[in-house]
Amino acid sequence: MSAGRTAAPAAGRWVFHDGDFVAAADVRLGPDLQALQYGTGVFEGIRSYAGDSGEAHLFRAHDHFTRMIGSARLLRIAIEYSAAELVDIAAELLRRNGHTGDAYLRPLAYKTALEPGVPFGVRLRGVSCALTIVSLPMGSYLPKGGISCGISSWRRIPDSSLPARAKITGAYANNALATDEATAAGYDDAIFLNQAGHVAEASTANVFVVRAGRVVTPAQDADILEGITRDSVISLLRREAAIEVERRTVLRSELYTADEIFLTGTGCEIVPVTALDGRPVGSGVPGPLTRTVMDAYDRSVRGRDPHDEQDWLTPVHATPVLL
Structure with a gap:
């Protein structure tokens, strides 16, 4: 393993999968998954950081989900949520998993199975879609010294x-x-x-x-x-x-x-x-x-910049807001 790299920590107990928050252990994806067979999925990596007050903030989550929706459009993957709704889902997932420190989210939208009557083959039309989001604690994993x-x-x-x-x-x-x-x-x-x-x-x-x-x-x-x-x-x-x-x-x-x-x-x-x-x-x-x-x-x-006028941070409130 290269200097400064460590094994990734385990993902949280809860994931957002197919429209609901479910136990990670209950998610089952078969070997015939279209995304697994052909790489037909899109994803994002989104970070959440703990501020000095102890309040965690998602960083530019709306921009990440906006980009993901555009990526999905390219592969004809249907995402039923707006970027704003996905930000709310991400914050709720962090709360459910108790990830109040530095954390990482991996949303994945992907092709699942051929719809009835669609012939076998590599294709984008006539294939069902799913969305899964996981979160895990994650700090810096590369050495800051270079x-x-x-x-x-x-x-x-x-x-x-x-x-x-x-x-x-x-x-x-x-x-x-x-x-x-x-x-x-x-x-x-x-x-x-x-x-x-x-x-x-x-x-x-x-x-x-x-x-x-x-x-x-x-x-x-x-x-x-x-x-x-x-x-x-x-x-x-x-x-x-x-x-x-x-x-x-x-x-x-x-x-x-x-x-x-x-x-x-x-x-x-x-x-x-x-x-x-x-x-x-x-x-x-x-x-x-x-x-x-x-x-x-x-x-x-980390929300320490008093001159920051960018709309980059989304607070992850302590009180859950259920969807």
Whole structure:
């Protein structure tokens, strides 16, 4: 196991499944599940953070569920709830599982079975759908002192084949191949190039590059996920450091000459890259701008920023509101 990584904790006792809160042990999904056979599911990762007052807050949950509904539309997966309703469901699940500290939610919408009269085959029409949401306690799982990355020999799947803007379950085999290659070589994570040979993203995170006080990140046409943490960081850099992030094509060589590199994602949060392909990034330690972003992000997600005017936090109230 790579440095700083630990086994994921067990999910909570309760899950939201097929329209109701049920015991996790009672959920049964068969081996003929269409999503299992063909990767026809979409998902999100959403974090909840404990504030100093002890009150937990979901971070940008409405934005995550909005993106998930869009991903589901691509695969003709019917989600019967609005983003606002899904936020309420997520908060209720956290309450039922007693996850008052830092936690993680995994909503998954997926194809289940062929409807009566639909012939066998790989298809999106004529297949029933389901929605399941689980929650589990989760703090930071990558070392804040920095990680090492390697440029993957696997290329990012292009938008013309499978859109990266949608979090499609089957697409993550691409990510798994890159991560496996990187960890086998002794790195903590992989950085993808796209089909044109330009920087795309890390295995499950967006990439930011700092050089001579300027910050760049690959543009959407680099076959990247439109990261919600990426968007948060762009806003925080504007406010905290008066820096406008450039969204453009990023060359591989720019990574090797960078002063700082950091990754952003719901799971990894903000993590410095201190070594790339066996070369130190900058001085080989987290740089000043990276540390500024990490601090600003932590204050924001925990409700410690009195100047934060963003509508990013949803309180997880102590009193249940049953749906």
